[in-house]
Each structure stands twice: as C-alpha cells, then as structure tokens.
Amino acid sequence: MKELIKNIKSRIQLSFEAEEYLFSISKKKTFSKGAVLIRQGQNVNKIYFVTDGCLRSYCIDKNGKEHTLQFAIKNWWISDYIAIHNNESATLTVECLKKSSVIEFNAKKLNGIFKLFPEYEPFQRNLLERHVVSLHRRILNQLQLTASERYDLFLDQYPNIEQYARNYHIASYLGITQESLSRIRVEKAKI
Amino acid sequence: MKELIKNIKSRIQLSFEAEEYLFSISKKKTFSKGAVLIRQGQNVNKIYFVTDGCLRSYCIDKNGKEHTLQFAIKNWWISDYIAIHNNESATLTVECLKKSSVIEFNAKKLNGIFKLFPEYEPFQRNLLERHVVSLHRRILNQLQLTASERYDLFLDQYPNIEQYARNYHIASYLGITQESLSRIRVEKAKI
DNA sequence: AAAAAAAATTGACCTATGGTAAGAAACTAT
DNA sequence: ATAGTTTCTTACCATAGGTCAATTTTTTTT
Numbered sequence: 001m002k003e004l005i006k007n008i009k010s011r012i013q014l015s016f017e018a019e020e021y022l023f024s025i026s027k028k029k030t031f032s033k034g035a036v037l038i039r040q041g042q043n044v045n046k047i048y049f050v051t052d053g054c055l056r057s058y059c060i061d062k063n064g065k066e067h068t069l070q071f072a073i074k075n076w077w078i079s080d081y082i083a084i085h086n087n088e089s090a091t092l093t094v095e096c097l098k099k100s101s102v103i104e105f106n107a108k109k110l111n112g113i114f115k116l117f118p119e120y121e122p123f124q125r126n127l128l129e130r131h132v133v134s135l136h137r138r139i140l141n142q143l144q145l146t147a148s149e150r151y152d153l154f155l156d157q158y159p160n161i162e163q164y165a166r167n168y169h170i171a172s173y174l175g176i177t178q179e180s181l182s183r184i185r186v187e188k189a190k191i
Numbered sequence: 192m193k194e195l196i197k198n199i200k201s202r203i204q205l206s207f208e209a210e211e212y213l214f215s216i217s218k219k220k221t222f223s224k225g226a227v228l229i230r231q232g233q234n235v236n237k238i239y240f241v242t243d244g245c246l247r248s249y250c251i252d253k254n255g256k257e258h259t260l261q262f263a264i265k266n267w268w269i270s271d272y273i274a275i276h277n278n279e280s281a282t283l284t285v286e287c288l289k290k291s292s293v294i295e296f297n298a299k300k301l302n303g304i305f306k307l308f309p310e311y312e313p314f315q316r317n318l319l320e321r322h323v324v325s326l327h328r329r330i331l332n333q334l335q336l337t338a339s340e341r342y343d344l345f346l347d348q349y350p351n352i353e354q355y356a357r358n359y360h361i362a363s364y365l366g367i368t369q370e371s372l373s374r375i376r377v378e379k380a381k382i
Numbered sequence: 383a384a385a386a387a388a389a390a391t392t393g394a395c396c397t398a399t400g401g402t403a404a405g406a407a408a409c410t411a412t
Numbered sequence: 413a414t415a416g417t418t419t420c421t422t423a424c425c426a427t428a429g430g431t432c433a434a435t436t437t438t439t440t441t442t
Contacts, residue, residue: 067331069327081324125316128320133273135327136326144250146428180429186391
C-alpha cells in the first residue's frame with residue numbers, strides 16, 4: 001500500500017483523509033502463479049494495483065484461442081475495464097504469471113473517491129491519459145509494423161518479461177501464433 | 192458551441208463561469224474537404240470537437256503508407272494525443288473527409304480548466320474512460336477477428352461512413368490494403 | 383533426481399492478405 | 413459536358429504468417 005500512496009503522492013497532493021479512505025476500501029493480497037483474479041464470463045467488481053510480480057489480461061475467442069490485452073507489472077493497474085465500464089460480466093480473464101502482490105479495490109468504492117475527494121481526480125486523469133496514449137501507440141504499431149518489429153518493440157517495453165511470460169503469452173499479445181514467434185526468435189538469433 | 196455545452200451538461204453540472212471560460216478559449220471553425228488541421232511533423236497545440244462533418248487522424252509510415260487511427264464524427268473529439276501528452280511534434284495528420292465544423296481549443300488552455308473549474312473533471316474522466324474502453328475493444332478485435340469480420344463491425348460502428356470515407360481510409364483503419372478491402376466487398380456482395 | 387506436464391521448436395503444407403499493374407469507374411473542375 | 417484526376421476493381425503472382433503433427437526442451441511436481 002505504501003507503494004501506491006507514494007505513487008499517487010508523486011503526482012498529486014493527497015490529504016490524510018483521502019489516504020485513509022483508500023486504505024479502507026482496499027486489501028493487500030498475494031496470489032501464486034497461475035491464480036485467476038478475474039474470469040471471463042463471471043462478474044467483475046475489482047480493480048488491482050500491482051505491487052510485485054506480473055499479471056496479464058486476455059480473452060478467449062470462439063475458437064478457443066487466447067489474445068492478450070495487457071501485461072501488468074509493478075505499479076500498473078489491471079482489471080477488465082470493458083466489463084466494469086459497461087456493467088457487464090467479464091470479457092477478460094486476469095491471471096498471475098508468477099507469484100504476485102496486488103492491492104485489491106472494489107471498483108464501485110474506488111469510483112466513489114471522486115465525490116468524496118475530488119483532489120484525486122487529476123491522478124486518475126493523468127493515468128487515463130497515459131493509458132490512452134499507450135493504446136494509440138499500440139494500435140499504430142499493430143497497423144504499420146511487421147510481427148518481428150513489434151516483437152523488438154515489445155522487448156524494449158518489457159525488458160525482463162521473458163522471465164515470467166511464456167512465449168505464447170507474448171505471441172498472443174503481438175497478434176501472432178506461438179509458432180511464428182518461435183521462428184522470429186530463430187531468425188533473430190542467427191544475426 | 193451549443194452542441195458541446197449541451198453535450199457536457201448532459202453528463203455534469205457546469206457553472207456559468209466554466210461555460211464562459213470554455214467560450215473564451217475556443218473558436219468555431221469550418222473547414223472544407225481535404226483541409227489539414229494538424230500535420231505530421233509540425234507542432235500541435237489544438238484539440239478539436241466536431242460539431243458537423245467527418246475527420247480522420249492517420250500517420251504515414253516509413254514506406255509512405257497511411258494508417259488511420261481514428262475517424263471523428265459529430266460530438267467526437269480529435270487531436271494528436273500522443274504528441275500533446277508528450278509535448279512532441281505531431282506523429283499524426285488530422286484532415287477533413289468532408290466539409291466540417293469544429294470547435295477548436297488550445298490544448299494548454301483547455302487543460303487549464305481543471306484547475307479553474309474542477310467541476311469539469313468528471314466530464315473528462317468519463318470521456319477518457321469511454322475512450323480507453325473503445326481502444327481495448329479495437330485491440331481485441333484486431334487480435335482475434337479476420338479482416339472481413341472487422342469490416343462488418345466497422346460498418347456497424349460507423350453506419351454512414353461510406354458517404355465520406357474513401358475505401359482506402361477504411362482499409363487503413365482496418366489494417367489491410369485497399370485492394371484487400373475491395374476483394375472483401377466483392378465477396379460480401381455475392382452473398 | 384525422476385516422472386509428469388507444459389512449453390517450445392521444427393517441418394511440411396496451407397491460406398489470408400499483400401504487391402503490382404492495368405483498366406474501369408467515379409468524381410471534380412473548368 | 414469534357415478533360416483531368418482520383419479512386420476502385422481485377423488478375424496474377426508473392427509472402428508473412430497460420431495449421432497440424434511430431435519431437436525436443438524446459439518446467440513443475442513428487
């Protein structure tokens with residue numbers, strides 16, 4: 001929780017009362033590798049802030065194939081925003097790629113912070129803005145780069161991810177098959 | 192401008208002073224088809240709210256190919272958020288696909304509204320949240336759907352777009368070539 | 383450390399989409 | 413309306429990446 005408060009305070013002024021409120025609506029939890037925090041099809045009302053470890057969110061399509069939307073490491077937030085925003089059941093599954101520590105928030109209560117402590121707004125706005133920018137970048141990359149170029153960029157963005165993420169996790173984030181990623185890796189190793 | 196105020200007031204309470212401020216930092220403008228509001232490589236400090244017409248934002252890659260990030264119709268915002276957020280020169284070009292009316296905001300001044308009128312925060316937060324959700328959806332669609340399926344969805348989302356958008360605009364949004372889109376259209380016409 | 387399970391690689395073949403170029407069709411401007 | 417320009421279509425061939433199945437490697441569990 002300290003990490004989160006520090007993170008917030010690095011961007012905005014946070015009153016003691018608001019800090020208390022955040023405490024009161026959150027719970028520190030630790031999950032082991034493979035644990036599922038949100039499951040596609042079920043209800044979602046949790047948002048997670050990662051303090052340690054690595055998680056990912058993905059969906060399973062009609063052919064049973066997985067598609068990774070996000071990896072979340074230290075200091076990132078993860079949930080199923082599609083479901084939460086539209087009050088639907090989960091379209092995504094969120095799982096731990098290794099033993100991870102998170103701070104769990106009730107989505108509704110976290111949303112309540114804006115009425116109670118409007119001072120928190122700029123933090124959330126900044127978070128959302130950065131998120132939008134990174135999603136824009138990802139879409140543009142997907143449109144214009146080859147699979148191999150996207151893989152290079154991915155490794156830049158997540159330098160140590162290969163320690164926790166399986167190749168098929170990465171492949172499903174890049175929009176290719178595991179086999180294709182394997183061939184790309186072989187090509188790169190040659191050079 | 193009335194449209195925008197109505198749009199805002201449908202979501203939040205807006206004081207007269209805040210409304211005045213929005214007026215004071217904006218300018219109603221009309222552009223003809225083909226007009227370029229933001230050009231890749233140049234400085235950006237404008238954000239546009241579309242009151243009529245249709246615009247798109249796109250980037251040109253190293254091979255000279257265009258990739259469409261966004262179409263904006265009535266009541267949508269458009270700009271180069273990557274550039275504005277990072278204080279860089281434009282990575283995108285924003286152009287009119289038909290004669291369009293927009294409200295032009297200075298990005299810095301628009302950002303100043305949050306300090307002056309914190310009441311505006313929830314509006315922006317809601318906007319950003321919906322934007323994030325739609326980007327998540329787009330990424331998941333890109334990962335799991337065929338070009339033809341993406342085209343179907345696109346037509347659902349932008350029912351009248353074919354009146355203003357050229358096929359190569361649409362193709363470059365879907366991540367395929369104009370020729371492929373043409374073939375897909377032929378196939379659909381057969382059924 | 384061995385056994386079991388999961389993940390990664392590899393090869394042969396396949397398919398969706400891309401590239402090029404030419405012609406047809408649809409706009410635009412005079 | 414006509415010429416000029418832009419966009420769309422089509423045919424042919426090329427290629428990145430997908431599929432399937434067998435094998436090897438790595439990881440996990442006992």
